[in-house]
Amino acid sequence: MGFLLSVWISDLQNDRVVKMRANYRVDSAAPMENTPPLMAFTTVALGGFSSLIADVLWLRVSALQDEGRFFELVQLADWITKLEPRCGDIWEFHAWNMAYNVSIMMPDPEDRWRWVKNGLELLRDEGIRYNAGDPKVYWELGWLFLHKIGGTLDQAHLFYKTKWAEEMAGLLNDGYPDYNKLSTQPAKLAKITGEYKLNLETMRRIDSEYGPIDWRIPESHALYWCVCGKDHSGGDRALPCEKMILQSLRGLFIRGRLVIGKDGSLIQEPNMDLFPKIIRAFESVQKRYPEDNVIKVSYAAFLREAVRTLYACGQKIKAREVFNSLAEKYPLPETAKGFEIFVEKGRK
Amino acid sequence: MNRILAIASLQIRAAIRSKLFVSLMVILVLVVFGFPMTVKGDGTLAGQIKVILYYTLGLTSIILGITTLWVSSGTIAQEIESRQIHLIAVKPVHYFEIWLGKWFGLLTINAALLCFAGLIILALVHWNVKAGGKNNQERRIVKEQLLAGRRLIHPRDTLQQEVFTRYHNMLSNGMMSPELSRDEAFSEIKKQLLAEKTVIGPSSVKKWILEIPSFCSGKGYEIEKFELKVRFSPVRKGDNPVFGEWRIGTERNFILFKMTTDNNLDGMHQITIPLTQSVMDTVMVQSGEAGNHSNRKMILEYRNGDGEKSRTVVFDRERGIELFIRESGFESNLVRSLLVILCRLALLAALGLTASVLFSFPVATFSAFSVILVSIVTHYFVVMMATDIGSCCEAHSQKSSDHSFWQVTSEKTAKKLDTIFEPVMRLKAVEPFSDGVLVPWEDVGEAVFTMAIIYPGLLGIGGLLLFRRRELALPYT
Numbered sequence: 001m002g003f004l005l006s007v008w009i010s011d012l013q014n015d016r017v018v019k020m021r022a023n024y025r026v027d028s029a030a031p032m033e034n035t036p037p038l039m040a041f042t043t044v045a046l047g048g049f050s051s052l053i054a055d056v057l058w059l060r061v062s063a064l065q066d067e068g069r070f071f072e073l074v075q076l077a078d079w080i081t082k083l084e085p086r087c088g089d090i091w092e093f094h095a096w097n098m099a100y101n102v103s104i105m106m107p108d109p110e111d112r113w114r115w116v117k118n119g120l121e122l123l124r125d126e127g128i129r130y131n132a133g134d135p136k137v138y139w140e141l142g143w144l145f146l147h148k149i150g151g152t153l154d155q156a157h158l159f160y161k162t163k164w165a166e167e168m169a170g171l172l173n174d175g176y177p178d179y180n181k182l183s184t185q186p187a188k189l190a191k192i193t194g195e196y197k198l199n200l201e202t203m204r205r206i207d208s209e210y211g212p213i214d215w216r217i218p219e220s221h222a223l224y225w226c227v228c229g230k231d232h233s234g235g236d237r238a239l240p241c242e243k244m245i246l247q248s249l250r251g252l253f254i255r256g257r258l259v260i261g262k263d264g265s266l267i268q269e270p271n272m273d274l275f276p277k278i279i280r281a282f283e284s285v286q287k288r289y290p291e292d293n294v295i296k297v298s299y300a301a302f303l304r305e306a307v308r309t310l311y312a313c314g315q316k317i318k319a320r321e322v323f324n325s326l327a328e329k330y331p332l333p334e335t336a337k338g339f340e341i342f343v344e345k346g347r348k
Numbered sequence: 349m350n351r352i353l354a355i356a357s358l359q360i361r362a363a364i365r366s367k368l369f370v371s372l373m374v375i376l377v378l379v380v381f382g383f384p385m386t387v388k389g390d391g392t393l394a395g396q397i398k399v400i401l402y403y404t405l406g407l408t409s410i411i412l413g414i415t416t417l418w419v420s421s422g423t424i425a426q427e428i429e430s431r432q433i434h435l436i437a438v439k440p441v442h443y444f445e446i447w448l449g450k451w452f453g454l455l456t457i458n459a460a461l462l463c464f465a466g467l468i469i470l471a472l473v474h475w476n477v478k479a480g481g482k483n484n485q486e487r488r489i490v491k492e493q494l495l496a497g498r499r500l501i502h503p504r505d506t507l508q509q510e511v512f513t514r515y516h517n518m519l520s521n522g523m524m525s526p527e528l529s530r531d532e533a534f535s536e537i538k539k540q541l542l543a544e545k546t547v548i549g550p551s552s553v554k555k556w557i558l559e560i561p562s563f564c565s566g567k568g569y570e571i572e573k574f575e576l577k578v579r580f581s582p583v584r585k586g587d588n589p590v591f592g593e594w595r596i597g598t599e600r601n602f603i604l605f606k607m608t609t610d611n612n613l614d615g616m617h618q619i620t621i622p623l624t625q626s627v628m629d630t631v632m633v634q635s636g637e638a639g640n641h642s643n644r645k646m647i648l649e650y651r652n653g654d655g656e657k658s659r660t661v662v663f664d665r666e667r668g669i670e671l672f673i674r675e676s677g678f679e680s681n682l683v684r685s686l687l688v689i690l691c692r693l694a695l696l697a698a699l700g701l702t703a704s705v706l707f708s709f710p711v712a713t714f715s716a717f718s719v720i721l722v723s724i725v726t727h728y729f730v731v732m733m734a735t736d737i738g739s740c741c742e743a744h745s746q747k748s749s750d751h752s753f754w755q756v757t758s759e760k761t762a763k764k765l766d767t768i769f770e771p772v773m774r775l776k777a778v779e780p781f782s783d784g785v786l787v788p789w790e791d792v793g794e795a796v797f798t799m800a801i802i803y804p805g806l807l808g809i810g811g812l813l814l815f816r817r818r819e820l821a822l823p824y825t
Contacts, residue, residue: 067666067667068579068616068664068667070390071389071390071392071394071395071398071399072390072398072399072402073390074388074389074390074391074395075387075388075389075399075403078388104614104615105581105615105616106615106616107611107615107616107617107618112615114390114391114392115390117391118390118391155614
């Protein structure tokens with residue numbers, strides 16, 4: 001009787017607890033409704049065994065990877081993540097593994113790009129679907145754009161940038177979408193929202209808050225996914241996404257204007273129009289997290305870069321203004337020697 | 349013989365009557381057709397086809413394996429419990445004939461189901477190749493590399509032998525440090541030799557000898573059936589490209605062909621070295637002079653560029669150099685793979701039947717599954733022990749003092765047990781088949797001999813002895 005009573009009371013409380021968890025954003029996502037049968041089977045019917053199966057599959061992933069047999073990894077990653085769909089770390093690991101570890105094993109840039117995309121797609125198409133409230137998953141997706149495609153560590157990074165720019169150029173009016181026109185083009189809209197999982201409203205908001213930005217550039221997408229991550233989480237959980245937003249904006253300032261050379265090569269130039277909005281973004285985040293040292297350091301680094309970039313682009317008066325602001329906010333030995341020495345040192 | 353066939357037909361009729369046969373057909377259709385609809389390859393047609401082949405044939409093998417073990421464990425045990433066995437036992441039929449008849453029955457059911465699954469796989473793969481693929485190039489790769497039976501030839505592995513030779517040379521020349529134990533010395537020498545064989549620094553040269561079987565190199569061989577692949581990667585990141593020269597030759601003529609490698613990307617480099625008709629003609633003639641029946645030797649050489657131009661590269665020890673010779677079509681390779689799987693099912697049926705003679709249905713099932721589990725786990729551990737760097741010479745070394753009694757005993761027991769399981773575990777059908785690698789008739793013959801004759805024969809004799817001693821008329825409630 002006591003047992004039945006406890007079950008009944010728990011059932012009565014369940015709705016309230018679920019709502020509270022959603023309000024306080026302690027779930028990685030809202031409870032799944034209309035769950036696909038496979039997912040329901042793996043999460044409910046297999047119970048604790050799902051972890052054991054995931055472990056066995058994971059061992060197989062490691063063994064295959066050691067042997068250089070990569071063709072099966074996408075399927076295995078799909079199964080492992082489906083066995084533990086609410087564990088964001090697993091999605092992140094497998095996406096990162098494909099985009100970084102496997103891609104680097106390919107000597108052909110085309111093959112590398114395929115694996116980077118496999119990693120992106122795992123997070124973007126499914127990881128976020130099952131972990132919509134987990135900002136870490138958005139952060140990881142943003143990192144793939146910012147570091148793997150946008151960075152220069154991979155020898156094939158130019159190939160990735162070109163491919164991504166080609167995909168986006170056709171879809172988003174050479175990187176600067178006309179949102180009103182796009183909403184009247186159902187085929188394009190379906191591809192943007194269906195395949196690339198981009199929400200036009202969020203893009204429009206990003207453009208008005210930080211831009212207009214060039215959507216052919218990977219940093220723009222890092223920015224997009226971190227804004228989504230921030231929107232889906234609150235308080236300190238949003239901090240990593242906030243930081244990556246600033247990091248993406250720094251990237252967009254330094255190389256946010258894309259020029260296609262006559263030979264088809266990509267040239268990325270500074271986008272100085274973004275400067276006031278980036279400053280506003282830094283100050284707003286700093287106000288919200290006054291104790292965070294990383295943001296302070298990052299702001300100082302941005303100002304340093306800005307002075308030198310503005311100076312190099314001929315905007316000497318603006319560069320001096322920013323330098324004065326830098327020297328006032330972050331007095332450093334390198335600013336104490338004066339503007340001319342500071343920019344000269346940067347040029348060296 | 350008629351009596352055996354009569355019991356086999358009874359077994360088949362019982363399987364059909366109990367809907368087992370139909371149920372398995374439905375399950376196989378669902379698995380083989382349903383799986384490719386959900387499968388995700390690596391984004392290429394070849395990757396997609398590999399995954400389909402591996403999982404459809406693998407799942408077919410697992411489903412039929414589990415069902416065979418389950419059904420065979422219950423066959424005789426349930427007939428004894430339900431006293432149906434009395435109807436046969438009182439007739440002039442030998443116990444041996446009952447066991448064999450039931451085994452044949454199960455084998456026939458499995459053969460029919462495997463044929464059915466094979467036909468579905470065949471249709472499915474051809475449909476996928478036709479429907480999938482962005483271009484003809486992708487389809488051509490699939491047809492040439494996957495939908496074929498290619499004999500795989502690796503350079504001769506003499507590591508073990510070289511470890512011993514070097515050890516004895518060092519010992520006789522007094523170059524061995526007295527502080528090193530025999531095990532440690534073997535381990536160090538093996539590490540050194542492995543590095544010498546796989547790591548090639550700037551300005552270094554490495555040779556591999558590939559032996560082409562005489563039956564592949566006779567008159568009228570087709571050059572397009574040969575494919576030489578190499579796989580290596582730069583040791584660490586650097587500004588230099590991977591720059592070097594590949595040479596193909598024979599013992600008499602070292603340079604029949606030259607090709608330069610110059611690639612700046614990191615990662616695994618996979619190169620197909622083109623083999624021309626004139627090069628192969630010379631290899632076949634010059635290296636075959638010892639006699640028509642001797643293997644032809646092709647010498648492959650890599651000369652790494654100097655430190656100014658190139659970087660140190662490392663070759664995969666197992667898959668670094670691979671010579672493929674297309675020997676058969678996809679269909680015949682599938683048939684051979686199915687035959688190996690059928691032999692494995694025959695062994696499982698024999699194991700289940702013998703357990704079923706000795707125990708009741710649940711206990712027989714549990715025992716048979718336990719034997720399979722023990723064999724898999726034991727083999728896994730023995731393989732793991734063998735891959736350990738120092739273990740190649742363990743058989744020749746004295747008992748190591750830092751191993752506990754329990755560890756030494758369990759390792760020895762596992763190795764002894766694995767000598768029984770190894771001949772069965774060694775033969776693979778699904779993996780080579782899905783990689784487009786030939787499942788040779790020699791393997792099929794070995795599978796028939798070990799898994800369909802010797803092991804089932806031994807199990808059958810054991811089953812017969814137990815069956816004769818089994819009291820069939822016990823009062824079951």
